Amino acid sequence: MTPSVAGIGTRQIEACLAAETARFIDRNPRSRQLGQEAKAHFPDGVPMHWMTDWGTPFPLFVARASGARLTDVDGNDYRDFCLGDTGSMFGHSPAPIMEVLAKQGGHGLTYMLPTEDVPAIGRLLAARFGLPQWQVAATATDANRFALRWARAITGRPRILVFNGCYHGTVDETFVRLRDGKVIHRPGLLGQVADLTQTAAVVEFNDLPALEAALAQGDVACVITEPALTNIGMVLPADGFLDGVQAACKRTGTLLLIDETHTISTGPGGWTRKHDLSPDFFVVGKAIAGGVPCAVWGFTDEVAAAMKVARAKAGPGHSGMGTTLSANALALRALRANLEQVMTDAAYDHMLAMSARLAGGIRAVIAGNSLPWHVSAVGARAEFVCGPVPPRNGAEAATSMHGDLEAAIHLYLMNRGFLIAPFHNMTLTCPATTAEDVDALVACIAAACGALLAGA
């Protein structure tokens, strides 16, 4: 039998990868040249090393983007289903955000003082997400880090519990994994001298008994989770799992942080509002200010009261939280405009309809080719996974990650004018995505499968 991966012969994957790599090099001479030039002062020619994670022989340099379209420096146009890996989930440069940029540009960008937008933003966040108290950070990583620090300060407990396969930004205590039942540092982690296994607990998603056993020890300050794992393919919660998580947290005095940075794709109030969750902390970043760097984190009145007590106990000094540019005037303006004018019910109706169309189209391609793959979706976020059944947890999800196969598909799509997220096979639809964009992507995925299966 010829060796294969997820229903595709490894020879076909190698051949496709080689052909598409050559095609990419041909199509992108200017990107190649800029990459070479940039190498003089940037390792690998990029200002942030993740930009080399696209599986391309050199990074694609971008000229501009608008709505659901992006143009590279060689003049190639793309229908963009990556949308900055969620940062531009509401489209590139939505009109209300462009207006903010133009107006605020002449009024100063950062003062380290609040602006008149603050009370209105508080009302908007409370009404939308249901939590009464809020803070603003520059990134979701920061928001998670600050909330976790507060959770420890409030409870006096040392541990943070995460689910295997999680990602919450570059937050130290979440860089752990479960291997053979033991907590280990996440493979590849650099420069970590603290032993994270002493301060983190890890259990599998959808394993309520394991969670309950871990929380029963009484030393976990906070459980941090996405409502569905979206950073290791996609793992949806089993019926009743999140209710069970909430109940176990309540019973053991453990705080619960729901990170909706990706699952804000669910709807205007995120998964939390749609499914009536009641977390102690709530975080959403990336797209919340329409692409201007910003994140918000909310908490209950009880948490706010406990913060006061913890603060009084700690006495004067530096809290270890906050950054200078957090909640700057530009971010606040953009946040308000995005909440008021961009993240509307109508925008979500369209995004969800486009994503459902895309998921349905890809399912038909999978069925038509009898591939052992499936599609999972959380609202405007849909993912095709090169494994036969939806995984129940991070360990199962990891078995459906196939680097070369994904790279071959991504390159095939890029070379024909489509971007999907470079990490696994995630797609996002934005308010500017059209049915024609969706159908064109489905047709291109069908062609990619045809190419990969040819001669198999």
Ligand SMILES: Cc1ncc(COP(=O)(O)O)c(C=O)c1O
């Ligand atoms: C669920 C989740 N939380 C937090 C983050 C961190 O976001 P940022 O890199 O903008 O800090 C990410 C990034 O992918 C994420 O997926």
